[in-house]
Amino acid sequence: MAQQVAAFTDTYLPTVNGVTYTIKSWRDRWQQLGRRMDVVFPKTRRYDPTPTEFPVRSVPFPLYDGYRLGTPRIPSGVTDVDVVHAHTPFAVGLAALRLKRRADVPLVASYHTPSGEYAPYLSPSRHLTSSLRAVTEAYERWFYDQADLVLTPSITTRQHVLDTIDVSTPVRAISNGVDVEFFRPVDATDFRRRYDLGLEGERTLVGYTGRHGYEKELTDLLAAVDGLEREFGGTAAVAADITVVFGGDGPARADLEERAEGIDADVRFLGFLDREELPAFYSALDVFAFPSPVETQGLVALEANACGTPVVGVDSGALSETVVDDVTGYNYREGDVADFRRSIVAALDEQGRLEAGCLERRSEVDIATVIEQLRGIYEGL
Template sequence: MQPRVAAFTDTYLPTVNGATYTVRTWRERWQARGGRMDVVYPDADYDPEPGEHPVASLDFPFYEGYRVAVPYVPRGVVTPDVVHAHSPFSVGVAGYRYARTHDAPFVVSYHTPTSEYVEYVAPDILTPPLERVSERWERWFLERADLVLAPSERTCEHVRDLGVATPTEALSNGVDVEFFAPTDAGEFRERHDLPDGPLVGYTGRHGYEKRLRDLVDAAADLDATVVFGGDGPARDDLEARAHEVGADVRFLGFLEREELPAFYSALDVFAFPSPVETEGLVALEANACGTPVVGADAGALVETIDDGETGYHFPVGDVAAFRDAIRRALAEVASLSETCLERREEVSVSRAIDQLEAAYARVLE
């Protein structure tokens, strides 16, 4: 019999990000195996399904798309065998208390190093002290766990560098390879009026921490059209920069999830300059659609991308090297794409759920 799991997250639908879809997909796959996984999350403009429990929340004024919730547990949440928190903030703290109330193992997934985002929500003068406070809070929270799961070995190392003694294991969030698969992108290109010829693109949050301006600058001397899907606080500045450098850059805005396989399939190369990824799930989604990735040689992308196999790396902030790596990937797109497709099952969410089930079994022992 599968353990009953109560999951707690500070970000959930309709917010679009990797953590949101990971929690939702894990819940669906866990329940497809006959288990129960309830989710507690900040309320928003979303119609919950049975087993999804919203709590009162307010918009977070400094970071678009995030909400601050009241740290309590609604009635009706499953009596847990395991409590699994996906964030260290208010809802995550409610999860910790819920685990202790029911004497249940407490598992934490470490999706995002919060200290790396401080500089984008606070004045420069406050950044260093707030980073230290953030790291101390993360360390306190993670040390309350019986097990920490991180989506890459690099992120596991970061957790240990914080001084956390809790056992920490790498567990990929996984990709739904049945959904993210090569598809005919002709209708997508026509609908978005994309030109013939090579396409290089990115989709996801347009946050300053992602260094997307480097991609716009790389596009200036690139014999390809650069396409951005998604939205976020940096979009206006990115559009202005594209006009300033005279780059062929198209901004498609928010893309429905159903459009993403066609988006990835339309691209020849997925470009990912972000140095702050804990896994870089969109890179794995692109690979699952047969699209190689050129990404920053930092964070989890160090291991997510296999140079010469599924894409190439470049040094963070080196626009010339970024452009050269994109050109190299475009020249080798056929062989890189073939390897990406050969490795689809290695990054599948089914494999991730197998590992999650084993992790739950260990903490229950």
């Protein structure tokens, strides 16, 4: 029976992203079962670890703001493990591979991020980007082939790992899961007042929260709402003034703010939101808009759905699967801003029906179900 798991990750608290929250949620739930999950992660002065969290020496990653590179070191406190779980193939993930070999235990490796999609950040030319993507995928193939099992958060990502990365290790899709006890419809009146968003019915709120990265294509959201009221204003769907609300932060924020000043729409940037505020944020929105084509699942989309908020997401990557078209929201064609705009209006027009579809699917993404699946996977190995 798998009692103790050692998880290794290149991103952890206080960094805000889907990987961080997944690891934290899995760890908390695993330890609620009376078992132990150590977490090894890059050290930062902004976070005080608990006794089962082990920071390793790290340096800032100069090419991607907000990330740190940890040393591939196995902390002395990580002992007597039954399973090693790597949430990254890089840096700290190499320590997971070393521990697997040293302790002679199974290695599970989660594929959270299509690393090749970040090649443009590191390369000044299209040719070099293509070469860097090829090198990255070759490295990922080598790393994941050392694992006993690869986990992906969606079927779409599983096919990417099998077809593009071309690993020989077995690959299984398992959702990251959502804490549906926490993410649920709540009264958002206080949230609206605190951020001056008006009371329910006074304004139509379309929003996004998460990392403001260039790869998220958030400028498409601004383009979609630019002139939306001119085209659809006065219709049943767009009966109130529209405000676009961005929660979160990231390297693209300054450019987004500059772009927002030149469009015909009210746009608000709320900055980083405390996690306790997120259910109210999602509940306040009429539609959650998600144009990112690089998601391996799109955890914020599931969180929004769990709060009863329909999602309009790009029909690309895992969002094609995460957003159940005409049930929990709508998909739109990648790069087609007009289709994005029409889909937002359709979601507003069908908001009540889509909300019911979202709430009916809550049990399917419940993290309690995911942890039970994870327990079976660990013990099966």
